[in-house]
Amino acid sequence: MTTAFTPGCSTTTGGGQPTPVTDAPFGTVDGKAVQLYTLTNANGMVMKVTNYGAIITELHVPDKAGRRADVVCGYDDVASYVKATAYFGATVGRVGNRIANGRFTLDGKPYHLTINDGPHHLHGGKKGFDKVVWSAETMQTPQGPAIRFTCVSPDGEEGYPGTLTAHSTYTLTNDNELRIDLGATADQPTLVNLVHHTYWNLGGHGSGTILDHELTLFADAYTPGTDISDGADTSVRGTPFDFTVAKPIGRDIMAAGGKPVGYDHNWLVNGPRDVMRPVARLKDPESGRVMTIDSDQPGVQFYSGNYLDGSMSGKGTTYPQYAGLCLETQKAPNSINNPERMQDVILRPGQTYRHHMVHRFTAE
Numbered sequence: 001m002t003t004a005f006t007p008g009c010s011t012t013t014g015g016g017q018p019t020p021v022t023d024a025p026f027g028t029v030d031g032k033a034v035q036l037y038t039l040t041n042a043n044g045m046v047m048k049v050t051n052y053g054a055i056i057t058e059l060h061v062p063d064k065a066g067r068r069a070d071v072v073c074g075y076d077d078v079a080s081y082v083k084a085t086a087y088f089g090a091t092v093g094r095v096g097n098r099i100a101n102g103r104f105t106l107d108g109k110p111y112h113l114t115i116n117d118g119p120h121h122l123h124g125g126k127k128g129f130d131k132v133v134w135s136a137e138t139m140q141t142p143q144g145p146a147i148r149f150t151c152v153s154p155d156g157e158e159g160y161p162g163t164l165t166a167h168s169t170y171t172l173t174n175d176n177e178l179r180i181d182l183g184a185t186a187d188q189p190t191l192v193n194l195v196h197h198t199y200w201n202l203g204g205h206g207s208g209t210i211l212d213h214e215l216t217l218f219a220d221a222y223t224p225g226t227d228i229s230d231g232a233d234t235s236v237r238g239t240p241f242d243f244t245v246a247k248p249i250g251r252d253i254m255a256a257g258g259k260p261v262g263y264d265h266n267w268l269v270n271g272p273r274d275v276m277r278p279v280a281r282l283k284d285p286e287s288g289r290v291m292t293i294d295s296d297q298p299g300v301q302f303y304s305g306n307y308l309d310g311s312m313s314g315k316g317t318t319y320p321q322y323a324g325l326c327l328e329t330q331k332a333p334n335s336i337n338n339p340e341r342m343q344d345v346i347l348r349p350g351q352t353y354r355h356h357m358v359h360r361f362t363a364e
Contacts, residue, residue, distance in 0.1 A: 020039065020040060020144070021039050021138040021140070022037070024036050024038075026050050026052070027077060029082055029133050034050060034078050035050065035051055035136065036048055037136065037138065037147055039147065039170070040145065041145065041173060041176070042144065042174040043174065043176060044068075045062070045068075045172060045176055047059045047172045050081075051133055051134045051149055052078050052132075053090040053129065053131060053134070054091040054134050055089040056089040056170070057072070057075070058074065058315075059071055059178065059198075061289055061361045063287035063288050063289050064288030064363040064364060065288075069203070069204035069207075071201055071203075072089055072200060072201075073088050073199035073200075073201065073205050074089055074205070075088065075314035076316075086199070087130050089197065089198045090129070090130035090196075091149070091195070091196055091197070092123040092129055092194070092195045092196075092197050093123075093124050093153075093195065094124050094129070094153060094194075095121075095192065096193050096194060096195025096301075097123070097193065097328075098333045098334055099333075100120055101115075101119050102121035104191070106189055107189055111161065121159075123195070126158070129153070129166065132151055134149035135149065135151070136149055137150075143173040143174065143175075144172050144173040144174045146170060146172070149168045150166070150167050151165075155187075155188065160190055160191060161189065162189065164186045165184060165186070166182070166192075167181075167183040169181040169183075176361045177360050178358070178359040178361075179356075179358050180356070180359075181355075185349075185353070186347050186349060189348045189349070190346075191347065193345045196357065199323070199326055200291065201323060201325070202287060202291060203284045203287050204287070208320075209305075211253065211322055212248055212249075212250065212284070213249050213283065213285075213325070214285060215249050215282050216280060217302065218279060219267035219268055219270055219279075219300070220235060220237075220244065220268075221234060221235055222241045222266060223265060223299070236267075240253070241267070243267075243302075246283070249304060249325070260306040260309075262303075262305070262321075263303065264304070266300070266301050266330070266332050267300050269295070269297070273296075276295065277296075278292065278293075279295045279327070280302075281293075282325075282327070288363040288364050291359055291360065291361055293327055293329065294360075295357040295358070296354075296357075297329040297357070298332065299329070299330050299332050301330055303325060304322055304325050305319075305321060308321050308322065329357050331344040332344070
């Protein structure tokens with residue numbers, strides 16, 4: 001049920017308990033007001049999100065001693081998000097990840113998309129969903145406070161056909177989960193692959209790098225090639241891309257290659273497609289914080305923050321290389337140009353695109 005909501009309302013209820021959702025002005029973009037929303041669950045866990053880019057700006061998670069820290073990389077103000085291109089915390093689309101040479105054919109008609117990553121189209125183009133002001137609806141659900149963002153992308157935007165209406169819903173549950181539910185409909189055949197792009201550092205966003213974090217990926221195969229797949233799906237066995245057993249991210253990162261060096265690849269998640277199942281487990285040994293991810297998507301892009309270089313600063317810290325990592329559940333990169341996967345990303349009128357993921361936070 002939608003909660004009646006007044007901008008700038010008090011942060012406590014009459015009984016002295018935290019209000020599940022509050023908001024405050026966060027600036028103006030393209031002549032539209034931008035708000036910063038604060039969600040608080042029954043345990044006092046706090047998340048801040050903005051309707052610019054449907055961006056998560058903060059998430060405060062307890063460690064093994066009960067001390068909370070903000071575990072997402074981000075900025076202090078909306079102007080920094082407008083200026084930056086790192087996609088911190090955003091919902092990206094229409095199509096997350098890369099489309100080779102920005103070209104595809106749909107129903108016999110060729111399309112040329114905006115090129116914004118070398119020769120390729122990345123994360124929706126020069127002005128993807130991370131760069132627009134979404135509408136927002138706050139809710140109090142039985143699971144915890146939630147917010148639903150909506151944006152409408154017109155026919156032809158960034159080269160895509162059809163008008164697409166996209167939704168991104170965040171729920172901060174009373175079980176210390178972050179649930180993300182993405183959806184979309186369209187009035188013409190088009191493409192969609194919405195991706196959530198938070199950079200995580202379970203030690204705290206200003207605590208250094210994630211190289212000592214221990215990662216498990218429930219995936220026996222990955223897609224070679226950091227930009228666009230350069231071959232058939234490949235077994236991770238005997239490669240630096242094997243995370244089937246938990247290991248520190250830094251152990252094999254130099255062997256992963258790339259310019260700059262690091263992981264930026266798609267793993268194929270084990271198990272049946274379109275069913276919620278384990279994707280990843282991430283642990284910071286020092287703080288004891290653990291994040292597990294379940295999703296219904298066929299793949300996950302693990303990106304180790306290779307392009308961070310110390311030039312970006314926010315929330316009182318500077319982000320060096322490997323300061324945060326992304327675990328982006330998704331359809332495989334460039335699926336539209338792969339005959340075996342192209343149907344994964346095609347959305348037709350009357351259909352509804354859905355993408356669900358659950359981040360669970362514990363400590364040990």
